Amino acid sequence: MTMDDDLSRIGISLPKHLLDRFDEILNYRGYSSRSEGIRDAIRTYITYYKWMSDVKGLREGVITMVYDHEQRGLLTNITDIEHEFHAIIKASLHSHVSHDKCLEVILVHGDGSQLKALAERLMSMKGVESVKLNTIQIEE
Structure with missing residues (x-):
């Protein structure tokens, strides 16, 4: 089993306008689910954090x-x-x-x-x- 197969469930609270905009982007980019979009956003955040660490x-x-x-x-x-x-x-x-x-x-x-x-x-x-x-x- 890979790390991606070991899934954890989380709950988050977001303002409606933020979630609506996120859903629009997911739809435009063809994501199959919010979960996949959130995973992608977290990966991007981690990559940016690593880049910042090298400054x-x-x-x-x-x-x-x-x-x-x-x-x-x-x-x-x-x-x-x-x-x-x-x-x-x-x-x-x-x-x-x-x-x-x-x-x-x-x-x-x-x-x-x-x-x-x-x-x-x-x-x-x-x-x-x-x-x-x-x-x-x-x-x-």
Whole structure:
């Protein structure tokens, strides 16, 4: 028996709009079930996590973040985190995407572990919908 044959059942709670959008994508991509789509999403998440683990050395990069600015306390928390990491943040751009959604682009420069730490702190906050870190290594 392979590891994929050893299945575990889980239960999750999702906002209806998120599940509806997920179902649309599954249908468009031809998935046979939600379970297969969720397994694929988890594999992608694990791959991204492994890639993030390899971010080392002097790096230049960009963090893109989408969040709900109506989430209580989120703006204060984002500001506090950005101040904590001020040494690696070179610039940021804030855009109002809709009434309650914002896009923030943060240019960063520094040690890969610090860039990764900043991205992970941002992605762990309630109300943050998406955080992506893209970097290139700087030749010293």
